[in-house]
Each structure stands twice: as C-alpha cells, then as structure tokens.
Amino acid sequence: MADVAWLWLAAVGCFSGAVWLALAKPVHWAQVMSATAARRHPALVLRCLGWLALATALAACLRADAPTMAVLVWVMLLVPAALAVAMALAWRPAILRCWGAAVCLRPGSSGR
Amino acid sequence: MFDTVRQAMAWVHTGFGLVLGYVLMVVFFFGTLSVFDREIDRWAVPETRFAVQPMPSFDRVLAPVYQRLRPDPADLERIARRVTGELPDVASLPLVSLFAYTTHRDPVLLVGAEFGVPNAPLDPADDHLHAHGRAQVDPRSGAFLPENRLQIGTDFFYPMHYSLNASPAIIGYWVVGLAAMSMLAALVTGLLIHRRLLRELFTFRPHKRSQRSTLDLHNLTGVVALPFHFFFALTGLLIFAAIYLPVHDSLLRPLDRQHEVLEAAQTGLPHEPAGVPAPLASVDAMVAQAKARWAQRGIPGEVGFLTIEHMGDLNGYVSIFRAGSDRVALVGEGIHFSARTGEILHEDPAPSAVHAVSEFLTGLHLQHFRHWLLRWLYVLGGLVGCVCIATGFIFFTEKRKRQWAHHSPQSLRSVDALAVTAVTGMVLAVLGMLVANRVLPIDLPARAGWEERAFWYTWLCALLHAWVRSTALLGGAVSPAWREQCIGIAALAVLAVTLNWVTTGDHLWHTVTTGYWPVAGVDASLLAVAVIAFTAAVRLYGRGAEAASSAVEPVEASRG
Structure with a gap:
C-alpha cells in the first residue's frame, strides 16, 4: 500500500504547485495575502517553488507506477489541483494563505 | 472578411462549437460514463453481480460453450444477401475461428466466433464471408447470460460514445470523427483567441455578471484539462484511423493482402487452412505454458485475450495474449501455439518504438489498466470537458440574448x-x-x-x-x-x-x-x-x- 502514500504525496505536490504558481501572479497574491504581507511579492521564489512542487509530484508518481502510467497520473492530477485552486481563489482565498506565508517565512526574509 | 487573426479564429471556434458541440457533448458525457462501463453493466444486469473471474479453463468450460454458440440471426440475414442460393441449416455452419476476452473488471466473459459459409459469394472479390456470433458467458459454469439483458454500460453507453448508436454505425463513426477533428480545431483556436491565457489561468469570478463568469468557467475548464482534451480527441481519431482513412481496404487493398501473406510466412502462423481436419490439443496446457513464459520474462500475468484460427484444421493455431492490467498498453506479449500439437509456433517480439507509441496512445484512451485513481481522474477530465462545452453554449446564448430576442x-x-x-x-x-x-x-x-x-x-x-x-x-x-x-x-x-x-x-x-x-x-x-x-x-x-x-x-x- 506504499503506492497509495506516494500518490497522496503526488496529489499534495500538484495542489501545492498549483497554489504557488497562482500566487506568483500579483492579482492572486493580493487576493490571498493580508494587506501588509501583500506589499512584497516574491514572484520568482513562488514560481520556482511551484515548479519544484510539480516536479516532486512527478517523482512521487514515478515511484508509485511504471513511467508511462505515472506520466498520465501526473498530468491528470494537475486538473483537480488547478480547478481546486481556482475555486478556492473564487470563494475562500484565505485558505491558501499558509502557502504564501510559508514563502514569507523563509530564513532569508524572516528578519524583515 | 476579418480585421484580425483573432476575429477569424473566433469565427472558427464559434462555428465549429455551435455545429458539432452538441455531438461533442454526447461524446464527452458517454465517454465519461464508459470509464465505468463494466460497473454500470453490473448495476443493470443483477444476474452478473458476482466476483471478477479470470479466463476459465478452455478444455473444461469454454470448449462446450463454443459448441453451443450460434451465429447472430441479424448477421446471417446480411450474409444471405451476399451469397448465391439458400444458406444451409445454422447448426451445420462450421466454426472456423473463435475468441474469448476478459479484463480485470469482468465477472462475465465475452466469447465470439466466426462461422464458415459454404455458399459462393455474389461478388467474387468478397473474400471475408463469415457469419459472426457472440455471447456473454458465466465463466464459473459456462452458461450463457439470458439474451434479453442489455449490458447498458458496454452495449449502449460505450457505443454511444464513439458511434452515437447510429444505424448504420458508420454514420455515427464519421460524425464523431468530425466532432473530434473540430474539437482539435476548437482547442487551437480557443487558445489563440484567449486574451490572457497565462495571466488568467486560475481565474474564475463567480460574482461577476453571468456572461463574464460563464466565460471564465469556459476558459478555466478548457485550459486546465487541455492535455486531456487534446490527447483524448487525438487518440480517439487514431483508434478509428482505419475507418477514417480506409486505404488498407480500398486503394492499397492488394498490398494489404500481400502483407498479410508475407507476415504469415515470417511468423510461421498459417494464413490459409490446409483443408485437412485435425484435432485440438489441450488449450489449458498452452495457457499454462504461456503464463510460464511470461513469468520467465519477468512479466507474470493473466490471459486477457485468447483466439483460435482455422479451428479443426491441420493449420489451426491458438494465440494467447497477456492482459494489460498493469500498464497503459492493452493486451500483448502474444504467444502462438500449433492447435494440433500444442508446440509454440511464434512468440511476439518486443514492440518497435512506433508500435509502442501507438499502443500507449490507444491504451491511454481505452484504459484496460488497474488504476482506480486514474480512472476517477478520467471521469473528472470528461466532466470538465462537458462543463467546458456547456459553458460555451451558455456564453453563446447569453451574449446574443438581447440582440436575438428582437431579430x-x-x-x-x-x-x-x-x-x-x-x-x-x-x-x-x-x-x-x-x-x-x-x-x-x-x-x-x-x-x-x-x-x-x-x-x-x-x-x-x-x-x-x-x-x-x-x-x-x-x-x-x-x-x-x-x-x-x-x-x-x-x-x-x-x-x-x-x-x-x-x-x-x-x-x-x-x-x-x-x-x-x-x-x-x-x-x-x-x-x-x-x-x-x-x-x-x-x-x-x-x-x-x-x-x-x-x-x-x-x-x-x-x-x-
């Protein structure tokens, strides 16, 4: 059943990746973060983190299944991930705040 | 006619969408249902609500089944119109080839056969004169399922997906093919007319006026599932490529037949019957041998597909294919045995790169794999496609409502x-x-x-x-x-x-x-x-x- 754990990781990775890629856009960052946090927008970091999460998700898919299957699962997991992010942004943007906060609390930026 | 490329693309997008969108909606929706066609069958035919069964013993269970199997009356009628004279008694038609097919989701087994017709064809070029018969069998007992049960999933919803259940089906195939082509065109033109593709990738504004939010939803569902939409439209066309471009049966027919003969010579699998009767060796022993060969090659598996060609003839051969439950590609790794002696005649080599890509593309669409998460993700993809098409329609009417109400x-x-x-x-x-x-x-x-x-x-x-x-x-x-x-x-x-x-x-x-x-x-x-x-x-x-x-x-x- 270890495969299930890898697939969960893949799902979380895809969702987190989609959240960070969305937050990399100024309009969504402003939607999600509080006014004080919204002033600084670490777009590049968010974008890198987003792609890194998606890559991690792909790696997890590859651990769970044969490569041909894993690619399909990964591509298809992006659909609910992106939809969920869009719906969250539309109705409850605040629930995505911890993904943005995680970036603001980076050791390099925590002192500011 | 148009000032900008975008206007021209919008015209194509709207035109195709409006004319063939209704068909696409049907194709998407019934494709979505077909992901769980076997499960819908269980719901609709309560007699088949028992555990999934592997391919049963041929010698004990299936051999008597094929003796009882008869050609389909409707098919016999069609055959009767293609031959001279009256067809002989149905029971006397010889069974010349057969197949049995199952997947990891099937409690029942699909069996089918071709029956030889002794009459001369009206058209001398008519070289495939066989009557077909098929049935669903309970693999535990070999009993046929009652005939008046409709397996709604596999026999109605699934054909609806690719043929609209049109009669003749070829009309449905072509309409669905045109719809798939227009879908590809709509995807490309849709991307071109999208004003803020990347900036609004995650944008959905439900609180704005309905025209705006409908368009948002149309864009969102189209873009986030774009790979799904694209690959399913493309692979759907590929699966039916031989129907849409039937060169093998028209322009290149002689070459195609020659290729069949050459291939038979290369593989050692006889193309024609010898005309000399011969008994059938134990098929169970062949199945055991095939499974042992797969295990030896590090790919142990179950039998998904079994065929016998030239049944009861000296040149008869049995082909056993491994089920594709553990991968994207469908059945494969065929091992072919002499029906008379049970010796291995030929073992399919590993597929070439081109063949492997083709198997992957058809396999990802036809989904025989055992992967429930991916199956549900396909359902989601299909439903997202439906939402995309439906919001397209709604946007169209909302936009024109005021104007059209007068005109x-x-x-x-x-x-x-x-x-x-x-x-x-x-x-x-x-x-x-x-x-x-x-x-x-x-x-x-x-x-x-x-x-x-x-x-x-x-x-x-x-x-x-x-x-x-x-x-x-x-x-x-x-x-x-x-x-x-x-x-x-x-x-x-x-x-x-x-x-x-x-x-x-x-x-x-x-x-x-x-x-x-x-x-x-x-x-x-x-x-x-x-x-x-x-x-x-x-x-x-x-x-x-x-x-x-x-x-x-x-x-x-x-x-x-």
Whole structure:
C-alpha cells in the first residue's frame, strides 16, 4: 500500500504547485495575502517553488507506477489541483494563505 | 472578411462549437460514463453481480460453450444477401475461428466466433464471408447470460460514445470523427483567441455578471484539462484511423493482402487452412505454458485475450495474449501455439518504438489498466470537458440574448433548447433508461429494445420541454427548463437507486458494507448527481426570483 502514500504525496505536490504558481501572479497574491504581507511579492521564489512542487509530484508518481502510467497520473492530477485552486481563489482565498506565508517565512526574509 | 487573426479564429471556434458541440457533448458525457462501463453493466444486469473471474479453463468450460454458440440471426440475414442460393441449416455452419476476452473488471466473459459459409459469394472479390456470433458467458459454469439483458454500460453507453448508436454505425463513426477533428480545431483556436491565457489561468469570478463568469468557467475548464482534451480527441481519431482513412481496404487493398501473406510466412502462423481436419490439443496446457513464459520474462500475468484460427484444421493455431492490467498498453506479449500439437509456433517480439507509441496512445484512451485513481481522474477530465462545452453554449446564448430576442427569437430559442437538451436532457435520458431497466418485467420480449426506447423518448421529452419553456428567454430571463430538468434529474436519480434496492435488495448500505464496489459506486454516484442537481435547481430558482424582481421592461414576445 506504499503506492497509495506516494500518490497522496503526488496529489499534495500538484495542489501545492498549483497554489504557488497562482500566487506568483500579483492579482492572486493580493487576493490571498493580508494587506501588509501583500506589499512584497516574491514572484520568482513562488514560481520556482511551484515548479519544484510539480516536479516532486512527478517523482512521487514515478515511484508509485511504471513511467508511462505515472506520466498520465501526473498530468491528470494537475486538473483537480488547478480547478481546486481556482475555486478556492473564487470563494475562500484565505485558505491558501499558509502557502504564501510559508514563502514569507523563509530564513532569508524572516528578519524583515 | 476579418480585421484580425483573432476575429477569424473566433469565427472558427464559434462555428465549429455551435455545429458539432452538441455531438461533442454526447461524446464527452458517454465517454465519461464508459470509464465505468463494466460497473454500470453490473448495476443493470443483477444476474452478473458476482466476483471478477479470470479466463476459465478452455478444455473444461469454454470448449462446450463454443459448441453451443450460434451465429447472430441479424448477421446471417446480411450474409444471405451476399451469397448465391439458400444458406444451409445454422447448426451445420462450421466454426472456423473463435475468441474469448476478459479484463480485470469482468465477472462475465465475452466469447465470439466466426462461422464458415459454404455458399459462393455474389461478388467474387468478397473474400471475408463469415457469419459472426457472440455471447456473454458465466465463466464459473459456462452458461450463457439470458439474451434479453442489455449490458447498458458496454452495449449502449460505450457505443454511444464513439458511434452515437447510429444505424448504420458508420454514420455515427464519421460524425464523431468530425466532432473530434473540430474539437482539435476548437482547442487551437480557443487558445489563440484567449486574451490572457497565462495571466488568467486560475481565474474564475463567480460574482461577476453571468456572461463574464460563464466565460471564465469556459476558459478555466478548457485550459486546465487541455492535455486531456487534446490527447483524448487525438487518440480517439487514431483508434478509428482505419475507418477514417480506409486505404488498407480500398486503394492499397492488394498490398494489404500481400502483407498479410508475407507476415504469415515470417511468423510461421498459417494464413490459409490446409483443408485437412485435425484435432485440438489441450488449450489449458498452452495457457499454462504461456503464463510460464511470461513469468520467465519477468512479466507474470493473466490471459486477457485468447483466439483460435482455422479451428479443426491441420493449420489451426491458438494465440494467447497477456492482459494489460498493469500498464497503459492493452493486451500483448502474444504467444502462438500449433492447435494440433500444442508446440509454440511464434512468440511476439518486443514492440518497435512506433508500435509502442501507438499502443500507449490507444491504451491511454481505452484504459484496460488497474488504476482506480486514474480512472476517477478520467471521469473528472470528461466532466470538465462537458462543463467546458456547456459553458460555451451558455456564453453563446447569453451574449446574443438581447440582440436575438428582437431579430431572430426562434434561433435563440432553438440554440437554448438544444443546449438544455444536450446538458440536463442527456442526463435525464440516461436516468430514464436506468429506471426503465429496473421496472420493465424481466421476461419482457425484446426488453433491451424497450430500454433503448426509454432512453430516446426521455431525451425527446426533454427537448420538447426545453423548447416549450424557452419562451421565457425572450423576456431576458434564463429558461426555466434548466431548473425544472435539474429537479427531474434529482428525482429520477433517487428513484433509480430506490428501484435498485427494491428489485434486487442491494441497497447502498449493503453494497458498501459487503464491499461490492461496482454497484455501490453506481448508486453513490447517482445520489451525488441527485444532490448536485437539486442544489443547482435551488440556486437557479433563487436567481430566477432575483431576476424577476429586478427585471426591466421585458422584450415583447410577439414573434415567439
């Protein structure tokens, strides 16, 4: 059943990746973060983190299944991930705040 | 004609979408249902609600089955029109080839055979003169399933997906093929006319006016599932490539036949029968040997597909293919045995790169794999596609509503009534069929035909209802048919679940606690549909009331 754990990781990775890629856009960052946090927008970091999460998700898919299957699962997991992010942004943007906060609390930026 | 490329692309996008969007909606929706076709079969044919079975013993179970199998009467009629003289007695037609096919989701086994016809063909070039017979078999006993049971999933919803159940089917294949082509064109043109593709990738503004939010949803569902939409339209076309470009059976026919003969010479699998009768060796021993060979090669597996060519002839051979439950590609790794001696004649080599890509592309569409998460993700992809097409229609009518209400009210009503029929009406038709499946008497003659009629008539009623109620559009309101049909969906879905309980005793609690997921899944999905439809109806009623209270001078419906 270890495969299930890898697939969960893949799902979380895809969702987190989609959240960070969305937050990399100024309009969504402003939607999600509080006014004080919204002033600084670490777009590049968010974008890198987003792609890194998606890559991690792909790696997890590859651990769970044969490569041909894993690619399909990964591509298809992006659909609910992106939809969920869009719906969250539309109705409850605040629930995505911890993904943005995680970036603001980076050791390099925590002192500011 | 157009000032910008974007305008031209928008024209193509709207034109294709409007003309073939209705077909695409059907294709997407029934494709989505077909992901769980076997499970719908279990729901619709309660006699088959038992555990999944592997390929049964050929020698003990299947050999007697093929002796009892007879050609399909409809196929015999077609054959009779192609030959000289009267066809001999059905029981005397010799069985010349056979197949048995199962997957990891099938409790029942599909068997089929070709029967030789001794009469001379009317057209000398008619070189494939066989009568076909097929049946569903209980692999535990070898008993045929009763004939008047319609496996709604595999025999109705799935063919609806690729042929619209048109008669003759070739018309359906072509219409669906055109729709798939237009889908590819709509995807490309859609991307080109999208003004802020990347910037608005995650954008959905439900609180803006309905035209804006509809377009947002149309863009969102189109873009986030773009790889799914693209690959399914493309692979769907690839699977039927031989139908759309039948060069092998027209222009290149002689070459194709020569290739068959050459291939037979290379593999050692006889192309023609010898005309000398010969007995059949133990097929079970061949199956055991094939499984041992797969295990040796590090790919242990079950038999998915078994065929025998030139049955009862000296040149007869048995082909055994491994089921593709553990990968994207379908059955493969065929091992071929001499039917007379049981010796291995040929073992399929590893597929070439081109063949492997082709197998991957067809396999990802036809999905024989055992991967429930991916299966559900496909369902989501299909539903997202439906939302994309439906919001396309709604955007089209919303945008033109004011204008068309004056100029061409009938066109506006037609487009909207067809949209309602293609969205909620289609769900109603499916539910109507499921309800009919549970209420029609079990021994009703031609029961399958009545179930199909229930489907088409429910759909027709939905169209009439949508047309009659669309007059409200001319007053600037949303057609009340949407919410009324949503209520109908909720009611029929609950009724179907209840009827399943009453007629079979398999209520949801029972199927869930005993872990019988095929039926539990269908029932739970029906209840989910009921909840969603009811919620949608309540919201639409709310919106209708809001619109009525704030309505400005309604447009006079004199022309409606």
